[in-house]
Amino acid sequence: MVMPLVSDEQEAIENIGLYARxxxxxxxxxxxxxxxxxxxxxxxxxxxxGKGGYHYGPSKFIGYADITGALYEEHHVALxxxxxxxxxxxxxxxxxxxxxxxxxxxxxxxRFCARHGGHINGRAxxxxxxxxxxxxxxxxxxxxxxxxLLLVSRLPAVARRRIRRQIPA
Numbered sequence: 001m002v003m004p005l006v007s008d009e010q011e012a013i014e015n016i017g018l019y020a021r022x023x024x025x026x027x028x029x030x031x032x033x034x035x036x037x038x039x040x041x042x043x044x045x046x047x048x049x050g051k052g053g054y055h056y057g058p059s060k061f062i063g064y065a066d067i068t069g070a071l072y073e074e075h076h077v078a079l080x081x082x083x084x085x086x087x088x089x090x091x092x093x094x095x096x097x098x099x100x101x102x103x104x105x106x107x108x109x110x111r112f113c114a115r116h117g118g119h120i121n122g123r124a125x126x127x128x129x130x131x132x133x134x135x136x137x138x139x140x141x142x143x144x145x146x147x148x149l150l151l152v153s154r155l156p157a158v159a160r161r162r163i164r165r166q167i168p169a
Contacts (some may be wrong), residue, residue: 003075004065005083009091012062014127016047019057022069023116037076043085045092046105047129055110059084092127101128112130 006012061072063084072079095105095117105126113119152160 003067003071003079005087006065006160009129011065012045012088013047015062015064015067016045016055016057016129019061020049020055036118038113038116039121042121042123042125043081044109044120044124045088045129046109046126047096054105056109056112059065059088068108088127090130091128095126095128095164127128127157 002130007059022039037058041058044056045059045062046054050053060076060079060081061067063081064071064079078085095102105128109124109126110120132143152163
């Protein structure tokens with residue numbers, strides 16, 4: 001089956017929200033086949049939920065335009081994760097061990113999977129998609145630079161000159 005890919009980051013983010021709503025509503029009513037696929041998902045995407053947590057969705061769901069729960073259930077095997085990964089990589093920030101958000105996002109995904117009777121695939125990757133309205137966490141280098149400039153600006157002129165001489169060109 002040939003399906004069009006999402007055309008922008010916002011469409012992918014909306015699909016993550018759709019996946020979250022489908023999984024939650026189907027968990028209460030009847031099992032959704034995608035929840036059975038959770039242990040096999042190798043590419044997850046997260047987006048802030050606006051409440052301090054994250055929504056999660058697999059690339060094979062969120063990477064296709066006009067996807068529905070029924071289409072995903074019926075054609076999951078035929079969907080190509082390589083195509084969606086290539087498209088989503090344009091807007092995603094990989095969240096690997098050592099990333100400041102890794103523990104938080106990974107734990108959230110583990111809870112999400114467990115809530116729906118699954119677990120994270122050992123080869124799973126997680127990436128973060130942000131809306132254009134969400135600038136994300138402040139740049140730590142910029143924060144350090146601003147703090148240093150503030151401190152140095154409060155020093156007497158003699159001390160500021162000594163510091164300038166010690167900074168390599």
